[in-house]
Amino acid sequence: MDLYEYQGKELFRRFGIPTSEGRVAATPAEARAAAEELGGQVVVKAQVLTGGRGKAGGVKLADDPADAERKAGEILGLDINGHVVRKLWIEDASEIAKEYYLSVTFDRGAKQSLLILTKEGGVEIEEVAATNPDALARLHVDPLEGYQPYQARQLIYGAGIDEPDEQKQLLSIIEKLYRCFVESDAMLCEINPLIVTPEGEIRALDSKFTVDDNALYRHPDIAEMRDLEAYPPEERAAREKNVTYVKLDGEVGILGNGAGLVMSTLDVIALAGGRPANFCDLGGGGDAQGVVDALEVITADPQVRSIFFNIFGGITRGDEVARGILQALEQMTIEQPIVVRLDGTNAEEGRQILADAAPPNLHTEATMLDAARRAVELAA
Numbered sequence: 001m002d003l004y005e006y007q008g009k010e011l012f013r014r015f016g017i018p019t020s021e022g023r024v025a026a027t028p029a030e031a032r033a034a035a036e037e038l039g040g041q042v043v044v045k046a047q048v049l050t051g052g053r054g055k056a057g058g059v060k061l062a063d064d065p066a067d068a069e070r071k072a073g074e075i076l077g078l079d080i081n082g083h084v085v086r087k088l089w090i091e092d093a094s095e096i097a098k099e100y101y102l103s104v105t106f107d108r109g110a111k112q113s114l115l116i117l118t119k120e121g122g123v124e125i126e127e128v129a130a131t132n133p134d135a136l137a138r139l140h141v142d143p144l145e146g147y148q149p150y151q152a153r154q155l156i157y158g159a160g161i162d163e164p165d166e167q168k169q170l171l172s173i174i175e176k177l178y179r180c181f182v183e184s185d186a187m188l189c190e191i192n193p194l195i196v197t198p199e200g201e202i203r204a205l206d207s208k209f210t211v212d213d214n215a216l217y218r219h220p221d222i223a224e225m226r227d228l229e230a231y232p233p234e235e236r237a238a239r240e241k242n243v244t245y246v247k248l249d250g251e252v253g254i255l256g257n258g259a260g261l262v263m264s265t266l267d268v269i270a271l272a273g274g275r276p277a278n279f280c281d282l283g284g285g286g287d288a289q290g291v292v293d294a295l296e297v298i299t300a301d302p303q304v305r306s307i308f309f310n311i312f313g314g315i316t317r318g319d320e321v322a323r324g325i326l327q328a329l330e331q332m333t334i335e336q337p338i339v340v341r342l343d344g345t346n347a348e349e350g351r352q353i354l355a356d357a358a359p360p361n362l363h364t365e366a367t368m369l370d371a372a373r374r375a376v377e378l379a380a
Ligand code: GDP
Pocket: 043, 050, 051, 052, 053, 054, 055, 059, 092, 093, 094, 095, 096, 099, 122, 192, 193, 205, 206, 207
């Protein structure tokens, strides 16, 4: 789960990382009120779950409340890489002497977390890595040994930061960011830019924060930060129904159980010359209500021309799935043809149930490949 800048900064603050004071605003009038409360020059920042806001005109300085209101009007509604701005963060403007970069992320290859620090902040880190790789100081933290302060010192020296006062502040910020990363079950905590003010004070001016979805149950406060309106309507519906759903751009809607089977189903559809429109993973359950929910989500996608139901029964039982399909067909009108392939536990019973009911527009196939061919044919 990605957090907005202002949410990431809220977590930074909880861990003692210095940030500027600010307010959330959803209208130009709210932006004006926020600027009045903060006083002085402010920066008006688009809150979207994507980077590069500065370049896209989503970050603007405002001299006074009236100016903040005007800038807010310009930024709200802006489309930044496909994300429409509906919320703003208004914060005390900072004076910037230097822009550094600091992040913690996973290095999956090394099975350790990785700290990166560079004086070349304020631009995309990939750009620095490509043009000036020596400017990046990198350091792994062994999860068993944990973070040691000498590591931050190495990182700071490695980045070539030699002002003692900056070193001291960074030592503390690095330790706090690492703790924030671990204790929030984050997958990425990035500060770009981490600024040095003309007075020599170091502060996080931006935040990019990703939390592991699988750990959200341990962080109800972070889980609550999820902004449902930021997701496309089908994905929102899927999430509410607890269905795993991914939108793609072909014509065949795919419903399977288990990530492995679903992935191979996508491949088989491609092999049969078709393209998946989306896929839903019923997971290990696949009871009648689960099937109804998944079918509702899949058929809400106007690109779907046929549906491929691919179930391998393990814990999931074929008869249960068959009943789910019939129940779904009773509850809703499905215009697209459905191709079903059932295998594994109680597959025989499931196929019998479908054959007895013989709903129109429903086809059963014995193998995955035949079913894929049929679904592709019917989508043409
Ligand atoms: P991003 O473009 O999405 O990464 O958004 P950032 O929050 O990093 O802001 C982009 C750029 O705007 C920063 O690199 C700064 O140069 C500039 N900026 C942001 N906040 C301030 C501020 O308070 N004062 C000044 N002078 N510039 C700012």
